[in-house]
Amino acid sequence: MNSATPTQRWHTIVTTVENKPGVLARVAGLFSRRGYNIHSLAVAPTDDERFSRITFTVDVEGSPLDQVVKQLNKLINVVEIRELDPLDAVERELMLVTVCADAGHRHDLLELIDDWRAFVLSENDSEIMLSLSARPARLDEFEASLRPFGIAKLQRTGRVALPSLD
Amino acid sequence: MSKQQISGGEALVKALEHEGVDVMFGLPGGAILPVYDPIIESSIRHVLVRHEQGAGHMAEGYAHATGRPGVAMVTSGPAATNMVTPLCDAFLDSVPMVCITGQVPYAAIGTDAFQECDTTGITMAVTKHNFLVSEAQDIPRIIHEAFHIATTGRPGPVLVDIPKDIVDPSSPRAAMNWYQASDADMELPGYNPVMEGDxxxxxxxxxxxxxxxxxxxxxxxxxxxxxxxxxxxxxxxxxxxxxxxxxxxxxxxxxxxxxxxxxxxxxxxxxxxxxxxxxxxxxxxxxxxxxxxxxxxxxxxxxxxxxxxxxxxxxxxxxxxxxxxxxxxxxxxxxxxxxxxxxxxxxxxxxxxxxxxxxxxxxxxxFPLVYQQSEPGEKLKPQFVIEQLRDNNPSDTIVCSGVGQHQMYTSQWWKFDHPYTFINSGGLGTMGFSIPAAIGAKTGMPDRRVWAVDGDGCFQMTAQELVTSTVEDIPIKVALLNNSYLGMVRQWQEMFYDRRYSEVHLSDRVPDYVKWAESMGCEAIRVESPEEVEPAIVKANEINDRSVVVEFRTDARENVFPMVASGKTNSEIQVDPSQEGLLR
CATH class of the missing domain: 3.40.50.1220 (TPP-binding domain)
Structure with missing residues (x-):
């Protein structure tokens, strides 16, 4: 599970690709062939349904990211590629998490949810499922603060990013 | 343009004709059968190979020699996997090539159907690009895109995987309106090679x-x-x-x-x-x-x-x-x-x-290149054989080599004075490359003399394509440097593994290369002494109605020098032992 915050070693790459079968496999294959691990991945069509945007973060410590970007660019189905500097980009990630909420701790948990402006999506006597959309680093913090209550299930989407507006 | 309803199979052959394809190398099978039917009427010459790998290397040899894209066509499953080696070879050496593979019917993909394999998945890492065509209507456009990608920018192999139901006239999914695709039809928004330098x-x-x-x-x-x-x-x-x-x-x-x-x-x-x-x-x-x-x-x-x-x-x-x-x-x-x-x-x-x-x-x-001529009773020096080949052939002879010591001797001792006269497998180092590549080169350049320089290890990998050369009347000449060893591996074991020879000796007794070559319809000559070398080459050059195999029995003790050992810098080059005294 990710506990790192974006530093030099994590890179966010945003690619616009043709929305066709097999394109994700081509992109992912380029990374695995060179021994790079894709840390997080988000894929969805853009406003133009002929194209999809793939946002991924990669751990490229000690390896030239430049070479990956150039190789990605060689893929026929990759239309555009850019590396986003976290300082010049808006990044968001969505987390769904089910937390233990027995009577003794339920009040504290609801207070925490309120503080973080998370949403309760579903609940029963023993658990609460909630969602939060935030910067990945904020989700890390939120996750840490939930941990003492007991996390039953957790799923994050992987980050999506767009360049900031000047 | 008038709209003509034809089947995807006919469209595929027509599209290849429109790309200027004059010859293709292949072998039919179940999934590609419907495409082989219209080939009977096509202007394209089809060369029937004996193994799909041969078709791929022939397409490469053709492309190396002519500069035009080589075309190979085979069926699905094992035929496609047999094509993986030539595709990878072409990818590493940037050889323009288009490979058509048959595929099981679209609806059967993913069901482990007979002779099904994930061809585009398997070849993704060894092609510049590949396509799985889902609709017959897309065939002309995708074929045009495939040739465009294979031949522009950094050239390379492109594979087009064609499900049977979009080419089989008995399938409703194969019906399509013919159109001749042009650049304007291409849908390649991510592909724009830069030609002009800054x-x-x-x-x-x-x-x-x-x-x-x-x-x-x-x-x-x-x-x-x-x-x-x-x-x-x-x-x-x-x-x-x-x-x-x-x-x-x-x-x-x-x-x-x-x-x-x-x-x-x-x-x-x-x-x-x-x-x-x-x-x-x-x-x-x-x-x-x-x-x-x-x-x-x-x-x-x-x-x-x-x-x-x-x-x-x-x-x-x-x-x-x-x-x-x-x-x-x-x-x-x-x-x-x-x-x-x-x-x-x-x-x-x-x-x-x-x-x-x-x-x-x-x-x-x-520090010229040197070797010591053999003493009486010793086997032939491979360098001497290459020198004699060089001196008894015109300078525009096309030379194809396999991979190993004989490849290095050829590169060192032949004089290459013209572009596109040396064809070999550089990046992938594919043993068995030379004979099919030579057949491909000769197909594309029928008026040129084509010699394959091969080793005995390589020869045993692809020699069956000499049957293709006989049946298809594509006569080449093969100089087989037979030292009964995997020579380059033997050299490394001698130099870096303390002369502990592990699994490098092939056999002094079998095969009988002369009988083997003759059984494939070739003229065959065995040469054992230096004075026989030139006459054998001259004789081989006089035979043009069939392929010729000249087996030269060469000295296995001979090593390729100079050598920069693996992991050493170029400053640590080892010259021929006779020149060592000349280094400071």
């Missing part, structure tokens, strides 16, 4: 050339792919800079030219290796700083500034940091460079290179 970078490169005292032109296969040999000759003569030609570029600059230093690298000659190593400027044209050229990277050409010209931007700086990296087609960039150099003034304004020239010619005098 003017400012070219000007900087010209200044670096002007100021260099010990420059070398380091020429790779990209110069051949760009058809830039003439431009290169003009550039080299204009600036009077020595040229090395890598294994993939032999012939791109004439070996007999005064400025030509020959091949660098692991088995390059002393002068080519050392000139690179001591240069102050390397002008890399369509080369990729392969480990077989650089040796140990951190000791490679330590004083050299680097100008790197390549059509593939991912090559620039991939291995060695560059001072000036120019993305572009080698021919166009060399022409612009010539122009820029002219604008800077003549060669008389350049740095003084007199000392460099005399240093280089001093190496050439002291």
């Amino acid at each position: 003017r400012e970078l070219i000007r900087q490169a010209a200044e670096m050339i002007r100021d260099a005292e010990r420059p070398v032109l380091y020429v790779g296969g990209g110069v051949l792919r760009a058809r830039a040999a003439e431009a290169l000759l003009e550039l080299a003569e204009m600036v009077q800079i020595p040229v090395v030609t890598t294994l993939m570029a032999r012939g791109a600059f004439p070996d007999r030219h005064d400025l030509c230093l020959g091949m660098p690298g692991m088995h390059g000659n002393y002068t080519a290796v050392t000139a690179i190593q001591q240069s102050d400027l390397l002008v890399s044209l369509g080369a990729r700083f392969d480990d077989r050229v650089t040796g140990k990277l951190d000791g490679f050409a330590p004083d050299a500034k680097i100008i790197h010209v390549d059509i593939d931007p991912a090559e620039l700086g991939k291995v060695r940091q560059v001072n000036v990296g120019i993305q572009g087609d080698c021919k166009l960039v060399i022409e612009s460079l010539i122009e820029a150099l002219r604008e800077l003034g003549g060669v008389e304004t350049h740095a003084d290179r007199q000392a460099w020239r005399s240093t280089v010619s001093g190496w050439q005098e002291r």
